[in-house]
Amino acid sequence: MEPEIEDSNQNPEFNNIIFMCIEKSQLLYFCDLFPQTAENIKRRSKERRLRFMQQRNTNSHKWKQKLDELKKKQSNIAYSASGKHSATGAD
Numbered sequence: 391m392e393p394e395i396e397d398s399n400q401n402p403e404f405n406n407i408i409f410m411c412i413e414k415s416q417l418l419y420f421c422d423l424f425p426q427t428a429e430n431i432k433r434r435s436k437e438r439r440l441r442f443m444q445q446r447n448t449n450s451h452k453w454k455q456k457l458d459e460l461k462k463k464q465s466n467i468a469y470s471a472s473g474k475h476s477a478t479g480a481d
Contacts, residue, residue, distance in 0.1 A: 412420075421428035 421431070
């Protein structure tokens, strides 16, 4: 039997993650005390920003493609409505 998850939005993969809020001065102090941890924080932050930007670019490419298709359809409709093409479709 599997244990039930209380909240359906909760991801079991992140059950062991604890968030801690501290002031910037405290963070800088701890980074001085633990330089390896500071490097890990910087690396993970950079990875997170990169992932965010890749997702944004992926989404914007899809949006641009949809807009291009819409513009193409609109121009085809306008072109056919103007009567500038022959009945066979050849120019």
